[in-house]
Amino acid sequence: MTKSTRNYLIFGAFLIFSLVSWIVEYDFGLAIWDNFLVFAIDMVLILPPAFILIGLFDVWAKNETIEKHFGKTNNPMRFIYSILLASTTVGGTFVAFPVANALYHKGAKYSSIFTYVTAASLFMIPMTIMEASILGLKFTSIRLLASIPFIVIGAILLEKYFEKTGYQLPTVND
Amino acid sequence: MIALYIVTGGALVVSFLFDPTKTLMGLKKGWMKFYKTLPNYLFLLMLISLILLVSEDFIIENLGQENVFLGVLFSLGIGSVTMMPGFIAYPLSRILLERGVPYMVITAFVTSLMLVGVVTYPLEKAYMGRKATILRNIMSFLVAAGISLIAGILYGEIV
Incomplete structure (x- = not known):
């Protein structure tokens, strides 16, 4: 198993954990998810243009x-x-x-x-x-x-x- | 953030006008790099979300040490292993300042938070290699200590 597959699996487990936390209203799990969203929204917005620029930089x-x-x-x-x-x-x-x-x-x-x-x-x-x-x-x-x-x-x-x-x-x- | 999109959009248009094939190649390269590191990013964000949750109270409790140097050491340690966005770190620092925590300790906290990345280790290793990552982080730890020492002197908190 490669490192990225492992990380994807861990992330999948995390998603399931969050979903279960949401269903059974497990506060600790929900709080982690809230924190995750705060970071993730930032990353989703920043990374795509950043990597487009890196790619363009690479060729030009x-x-x-x-x-x-x-x-x-x-x-x-x-x-x-x-x-x-x-x-x-x-x-x-x-x-x-x-x-x-x-x-x-x-x-x-x-x-x-x-x-x-x-x-x-x-x-x-x-x-x-x-x-x-x-x-x-x-x-x-x-x-x-x-x-x-x-x-x-x-x-x-x-x-x-x-x-x-x-x-x-x-x-x-x- | 908006500036980033304007710059990226502009760069894409200009690049495309000059050379469409080269632009496509650049996009493909960017996508490959993104695709390769995405699982790293996701794993990291998970870890940070967890650490941040358990660390906030701990930080407030431990940074307000009687001994300034002990406080600095604590801040350097906590700042190195945690990671948080500015909009959490700065208000937190403000609270600490209002509770009488010296500027020197706050500087150590803020600087090591930004400079030393124990949780970002896997990401940094992928791009910089193991040795450079370890040495850069040790160097950054010392840099953070140095900066907070200067702040302590300038604020007159140590003689």
Whole structure:
């Protein structure tokens, strides 16, 4: 049995569990289902356009362009490009992982993709606006500004290690 | 969200005008990737729904520690293993702040919540590989600790 079949089976069991919970009015089961719906609605809305964009990116983005902005040259601008790309990524890490993988196979450096993935979870624009309105602008600015040096340093350290050991990201494709 | 649809729609139209076959190929590639990861996403959402349900009271109880550093450690731990959308995490943080929990602890909670993903491990592994996933999460944990330390200093909560 492959991993996806197993996950589908588990999900099927979950659906049955929720249905039974609904019939016998089992509160705990219903509460899980409510939580699930909250997330699922978001995912259903975000994932299809996100994967269309990833597919289009895959056929159109030229390796040279990606390499020039995110890759081989030691241009420090690549950190800025990575953070900018990250802040506009809708869907956080759920979308950032596949994008990072695609970037890597188009020739982006490790430090660029780690900066991108990390920044994608910290810098998303809609979430940042929400945070500032609930917790205050001061809190949000401190959080964002303090994180930039850590993200970049962490990404560089990881890159050093991965380049030394010759690590490769998995290929996810048809 | 609407912006995402406008951008996607625009990109599709432009791409199609330039090269219909290439566009179809892109759609097919996107669909294959989506199809391959969908069960991962579903499994993950189930897990998160369950964790979120049992964790909310636990979080409120444990983040309001007397000792700030203990509170930070707790937040980092809880933030790493749980996952929740912003519209739950931020109001929760607001409640904690009103109960006198220091900003440093809140920063640790919010940052590790976003950065460190123990539950997203299977998804991340599929795209980044096992080693990169583990190391990135360890690195992110340290980054979250560093950010909360700076927040603690700037808010004057530690000297």
